[in-house]
Amino acid sequence: MTGLRITAVDEKTIEITGIAPVLSHCIFQLPEILRRRESPGIRDRFYQAAQPEDAKVSAEWREISTPELHHLYASAEETVLRDLTGLAEDTVRFPAVHLPAWLTALNQARLVLGELHRVTEADMERIDLDPGAAAKDGALLQIHLLGVLLQLLVDHAQATG
Amino acid sequence: MGSIPIARSIWYLPHVATTQPGTIHLDETETKVDLATPWNVIVHNDPINLMTYVTMVFQRVFGYSRDRAERHMLEVHHKGRSLVWSGGREKAELYVHQLHSHQLLATLEKAES
Numbered sequence: 688m689t690g691l692r693i694t695a696v697d698e699k700t701i702e703i704t705g706i707a708p709v710l711s712h713c714i715f716q717l718p719e720i721l722r723r724r725e726s727p728g729i730r731d732r733f734y735q736a737a738q739p740e741d742a743k744v745s746a747e748w749r750e751i752s753t754p755e756l757h758h759l760y761a762s763a764e765e766t767v768l769r770d771l772t773g774l775a776e777d778t779v780r781f782p783a784v785h786l787p788a789w790l791t792a793l794n795q796a797r798l799v800l801g802e803l804h805r806v807t808e809a810d811m812e813r814i815d816l817d818p819g820a821a822a823k824d825g826a827l828l829q830i831h832l833l834g835v836l837l838q839l840l841v842d843h844a845q846a847t848g
Numbered sequence: 849m850g851s852i853p854i855a856r857s858i859w860y861l862p863h864v865a866t867t868q869p870g871t872i873h874l875d876e877t878e879t880k881v882d883l884a885t886p887w888n889v890i891v892h893n894d895p896i897n898l899m900t901y902v903t904m905v906f907q908r909v910f911g912y913s914r915d916r917a918e919r920h921m922l923e924v925h926h927k928g929r930s931l932v933w934s935g936g937r938e939k940a941e942l943y944v945h946q947l948h949s950h951q952l953l954a955t956l957e958k959a960e961s
Contacts (some may be wrong), residue, residue, distance in 0.1 A: 689868045734924075735953065735955075737941065737948075738955060738956050790901070791950070791951070796898065797897075798896050798951055807895055809926060837901065838901075845907075
């Protein structure tokens with residue numbers, strides 16, 4: 688994916704070009720991946736407790752923080768999915784103000800895949816992936832591919848403040 | 849977040865009992881302890897989050913320089929956790945909430961006195 692680029696078309700617009708078909712495939716799977724965020728066993732990763740050793744405090748924390756986090760996650764997801772309707776061939780443009788939504792949606796998708804497949808640090812180091820043979824390898828490939836795009840968007844966010 | 853959750857010790861401050869005019873009796877000794885004891889914001893390692901993403905989040909949430917943010921990120925990566933901020937409970941809770949909203953693994957711990 689050497690052709691993948693993030694460009695500021697102008698102050699208000701960001702363009703991603705050179706989206707390889709394999710990445711495009713991953714991106715189009717975002718709705719399905721992000722839907723799993725609310726699944727049992729995965730949900731706790733996104734709605735953490737601040738003091739996990741204290742059940743009462745954790746329950747209070749979750750009661751207060753969960754609605755806002757849910758709104759934030761859902762809003763980012765909706766924004767990115769709307770932007771993706773403009774994906775044509777290997778290019779997509781979206782308003783620069785949507786960049787935080789893209790960062791969080793891509794990060795969420797990677798985390799969902801990681802939780803679904805119990806990905807470890809050692810898994811992330813593997814280079815012998817065989818997506819055709821194992822679902823976990825397919826998920827790791829998706830995590831890495833989405834990571835490449837996320838990395839470029841983080842670099843862009845850092846460069847543009 | 850409209851109000852900060854869990855900082856009951858602070859919310860409870862107005863709920864004091866008066867025993868006689870001009871005298872205020874704080875009936876929760878824990879309150880005084882909580883206000884005096886700093887709280888630590890801890891970020892834990894995660895196999896998925898990109899190192900650059902974590903650095904960016906530290907810069908944005910705490911206003912840290914790139915160098916300082918990277919130092920904390922590397923501490924998380926190599927040691928499994930980093931104490932990224934310490935101070936009053938209410939602000940610590942706000943920071944933890946912000947870190948959670950960026951999907952970083954973060955907890956709140958009372959600092960050892």
